[in-house]
Amino acid sequence: THQWRGIIEEYRDRLPVSDSTPVVTLREGGTPLVPAQVLSERTGCEVHLKVEGANPTGSFKDRGMTMAISKAKEEGAQAVICASTGNTSASAAAYGVRAGMVSAVLVPQGKIALGKMGQALVHGAKILQVDGNFDDCLTLARALSDNYPVALVNSVNPVRIEGQKTAAFEIVDMLGDAPDIHVLPVGNAGNITAYWKGYREYADDGVSTRKPRMWGFQASGSAPIVRGEVVKDPSTVATAIRIGNPASWNFALAARDESGGAIDEVTDREILRAYRLLASQEGVFVEPASAASVAGLLKAAEQGKVDPGQRIVCTVTGNGLKDPDWAVAGAPQPVTVPVDAATAAERLGLV
Numbered sequence: 343t344h345q346w347r348g349i350i351e352e353y354r355d356r357l358p359v360s361d362s363t364p365v366v367t368l369r370e371g372g373t374p375l376v377p378a379q380v381l382s383e384r385t386g387c388e389v390h391l392k393v394e395g396a397n398p399t400g401s402f403k404d405r406g407m408t409m410a411i412s413k414a415k416e417e418g419a420q421a422v423i424c425a426s427t428g429n430t431s432a433s434a435a436a437y438g439v440r441a442g443m444v445s446a447v448l449v450p451q452g453k454i455a456l457g458k459m460g461q462a463l464v465h466g467a468k469i470l471q472v473d474g475n476f477d478d479c480l481t482l483a484r485a486l487s488d489n490y491p492v493a494l495v496n497s498v499n500p501v502r503i504e505g506q507k508t509a510a511f512e513i514v515d516m517l518g519d520a521p522d523i524h525v526l527p528v529g530n531a532g533n534i535t536a537y538w539k540g541y542r543e544y545a546d547d548g549v550s551t552r553k554p555r556m557w558g559f560q561a562s563g564s565a566p567i568v569r570g571e572v573v574k575d576p577s578t579v580a581t582a583i584r585i586g587n588p589a590s591w592n593f594a595l596a597a598r599d600e601s602g603g604a605i606d607e608v609t610d611r612e613i614l615r616a617y618r619l620l621a622s623q624e625g626v627f628v629e630p631a632s633a634a635s636v637a638g639l640l641k642a643a644e645q646g647k648v649d650p651g652q653r654i655v656c657t658v659t660g661n662g663l664k665d666p667d668w669a670v671a672g673a674p675q676p677v678t679v680p681v682d683a684a685t686a687a688e689r690l691g692l693v
């Protein structure tokens with residue numbers, strides 16, 4: 343009877359919904375804010391992880407999708423479309439099913455993680471693999487929604503941002519105030535836009551006394567905001583943020599500048615190091631793109647840019663099971679043993 347009701351019911355008065363909005367929900371949000379002991383020791387700060395992989399489809403996209411699909415249904419849409427590096431499409435596919443709508447998804451060919459493709463498939467989405475990158479997929483999705491009866495549910499749809507801002511509310515509600523710094527990965531730049539909006543609203547209404555500095559991190563091979571120019575052929579192991587021309591570019595710059603924050607880059611090596619640290623030392627299994635936030639925090643700490651004693655929240659955006667290839671790659675093969683306790687004990691180093 344006390345189950346979390348999903349972000350629309352929990353934050354109804356702060357979202358653009360009315361009594362006549364049909365709420366399409368999988369009870370997203372209410373995700374864990376986990377104290378990160380090793381990261382705290384390394385930085386001399388109080389670091390928390392906002393574990394968005396705990397959402398129903400395994401990423402933060404569900405917060406925006408419950409809003410986008412509910413509003414599309416309210417407006418009478420029968421079909422929705424999105425471009426995606428995988429998580430948005432997984433979420434659109436699931437929420438589409440709940441709403442009884444057709445979901446069409448456009449993904450860059452060969453560049454989305456298997457788990458995400460599996461989600462879109464099992465939920466029965468109509469999938470097109472586009473011969474191009476995410477930016478091409480988004481161009482195509484916009485053209486289709488402009489000219490055909492299908493609603494766009496990418497984060498260029500402002501209600502997606504409205505849903506996603508609730509993660510900032512949850513953090514303030516848990517901590518009692520905003521943190522000093524909020525760190526997150528940046529791809530299409532919708533999420534940094536959304537968090538900043540959420541933090542601003544709570545501060546403006548006096549729910550919090552302050553706003554955090556917003557720190558965003560892009561992957562080095564896909565860092566248009568850092569470079570100040572579109573990246574034509576983005577590349578990174580973190581396929582979720584393999585984006586060369588972010589739709590919310592200007593909003594990300596505003597979040598950075600208004601908050602006194604920063605947008606920087608991390609290499610694939612730094613991303614994978616943070617990915618392994620999170621799994622092996624914090625017990626939190628995330629997908630590579632998610633580790634960009636933590637990689638960025640560690641990089642900043644190594645550069646002496648993190649004053650000790652601060653309260654820091656890193657959003658880890660997606661579940662590690664989405665893209666398990668990186669967990670398996672390079673790890674030793676498990677040994678095979680007979681059904682024999684003595685041998686097993688020896689192999690486990692118990693004797």
Ligand code: F0G
Pocket residue numbers: 401403425426427428429430431497527528529530531532533534582583629631632659660
């Ligand atoms: N982390 C993950 C796991 C993502 O899937 C994404 C974006 C991001 C971070 C970056 O967030 O785009 O708001 O800056 N994934 C989108 C998708 C592009 O299609 O699933 P952003």
